[in-house]
Amino acid sequence: MSRTTLSPARILERCEALAALTEEEGRLTRTFLSPQHRAASELVGQWMAAAGMSARVDAIGNICGRLEGERPGLPCLMLGSHLDTVRDAGKYDGMLGVVAAIECVADLRGRGTRLPFAVEVIGFADEEGVRFGSTLLGSRAVAGTFQPEVLEITDRDGVSMAHALRRAGLDPAAIPTAARRRGGVLAYAELHIEQGPVLEDEGLPVGVVTAINGATRLAVEIAGMAGHAGTVPMNLRRDALAAASECVLEVERICRATPELVGTVGQIEARPGATNVIPGAARFSVDVRSPRDAERREAVRSIESAIQDIAARRKVKATITPMHEGKTAACAPWLMEQLGAAIEAEALPVRKLPSGAGHDGMAMAELTDIGMLFVRCERGISHHPAEAVTQADVETGTRVFLRFIENFRPHGGKS
Numbered sequence: 440m441s442r443t444t445l446s447p448a449r450i451l452e453r454c455e456a457l458a459a460l461t462e463e464e465g466r467l468t469r470t471f472l473s474p475q476h477r478a479a480s481e482l483v484g485q486w487m488a489a490a491g492m493s494a495r496v497d498a499i500g501n502i503c504g505r506l507e508g509e510r511p512g513l514p515c516l517m518l519g520s521h522l523d524t525v526r527d528a529g530k531y532d533g534m535l536g537v538v539a540a541i542e543c544v545a546d547l548r549g550r551g552t553r554l555p556f557a558v559e560v561i562g563f564a565d566e567e568g569v570r571f572g573s574t575l576l577g578s579r580a581v582a583g584t585f586q587p588e589v590l591e592i593t594d595r596d597g598v599s600m601a602h603a604l605r606r607a608g609l610d611p612a613a614i615p616t617a618a619r620r621r622g623g624v625l626a627y628a629e630l631h632i633e634q635g636p637v638l639e640d641e642g643l644p645v646g647v648v649t650a651i652n653g654a655t656r657l658a659v660e661i662a663g664m665a666g667h668a669g670t671v672p673m674n675l676r677r678d679a680l681a682a683a684s685e686c687v688l689e690v691e692r693i694c695r696a697t698p699e700l701v702g703t704v705g706q707i708e709a710r711p712g713a714t715n716v717i718p719g720a721a722r723f724s725v726d727v728r729s730p731r732d733a734e735r736r737e738a739v740r741s742i743e744s745a746i747q748d749i750a751a752r753r754k755v756k757a758t759i760t761p762m763h764e765g766k767t768a769a770c771a772p773w774l775m776e777q778l779g780a781a782i783e784a785e786a787l788p789v790r791k792l793p794s795g796a797g798h799d800g801m802a803m804a805e806l807t808d809i810g811m812l813f814v815r816c817e818r819g820i821s822h823h824p825a826e827a828v829t830q831a832d833v834e835t836g837t838r839v840f841l842r843f844i845e846n847f848r849p850h851g852g853k854s
């Protein structure tokens with residue numbers, strides 16, 4: 440790989456610039472179609488244009504950049520990650536992958552490299568699913584698997600996804616136009632922080648992902664009976680929050696029983712939410728993951744049955760709504776091999792590892808083969824403001840990714 444102009448400092452500066460676009464004072468939160476999300480897409484679009492790409496916003500709000508190959512209209516190697524964040528997020532989950540991919544394209548263009556394929560970079564609009572609960576919205580639209588029924592889901596202010604799209608100047612009916620045809624995409628590859636402790640524990644800057652664990656998300660509503668906190672005897676209560684709390688502990692008990700199975704209740708809310716009122720209603724989220732789909736589905740069945748048993752015993756009503764189901768997505772061996780070769784060319788060992796975290800590749804796997812390159816993150820911390828990477832690791836990860844792009848050959852393609 441001839442002398443490059445990659446600038447890890449610029450990548451980190453751009454992650455800082457994106458981190459300033461937050462909906463919540465004093466912490467980073469950027470959700471699907473918020474003004475801050477749209478500002479982030481605009482900023483990324485400018486960086487794409489400066490890298491020599493054409494940039495456009497697609498029908499679901501993804502920002503899409505394209506650098507043509509040696510002649511216009513060639514199928515593309517698609518790169519990308521997401522621009523939305525969790526609440527009180529770190530600066531690198533998603534953003535690092537988008538910014539590093541743009542840096543690679545800028546370098547290729549700067550050296551006048553024309554590849555036998557186009558290169559596209561996508562900043563996906565919603566991977567975390569924070570605003571509407573349903574996740575991978577941007578990548579599902581690109582993969583052609585977007586489910587229109589999610590347009591009716593409302594956010595915590597009662598705004599439907601369809602209405603949010605229209606308010607953002609997008610047409611929900613046009614979402615199918617974001618879908619790519621299979622022949623136009625040679626592969627999807629994503630650079631992402633590991634969000635776990637393995638690379639750091641083994642003193643490695645990068646790793647090759649073998650598979651992305653499958654995940655199920657549920658929304659649970661508990662309907663009990665509100666009442667005066669001072670007058671209703673304990674044995675006559677139908678306390679929705681107490682019932683929800685017992686369910687939370689049951690999720691933990693069920694998932695603790697199986698190695699590699701994980702279950703989380705990340706959101707819980709009691710209504711009406713006054714100190715002196717017995718909660719008449721409660722709602723909470725459930726997130727279950729495993730490397731094995733059958734095991735995850737079995738755990739979800741056990742959790743649903745436990746919730747109904749608790750509700751019956753406490754004389755409350757439980758309504759369970761599936762919000763997301765993503766099966767385990769295997770990374771393609773041929774892409775793992777090409778990523779591994781790029782790591783070896785940097786005289787580094789090739790460490791292969793699964794991803795416990797979900798990624799847009801789960802959706803993109805419905806359209807094309809996927810590959811992922813992990814970059815070490817400090818102490819494995821993620822989904823937290825302490826999420827951190829070193830400039831040296833960003834340099835190594837981006838150099839490996841650039842070499843992968845430059846040496847990329849379609850599956851079974853001529854080397």
Ligand code: HGY
Binds near residue numbers: 798
């Ligand atoms: O939830 C996840 O694992 C991903 O960060 N969306």
Ligand code: MN
Binds near residue numbers: 525532567822
């Ligand atoms: Mn995340």
Ligand code: MN
Binds near residue numbers: 533798
């Ligand atoms: Mn992510």
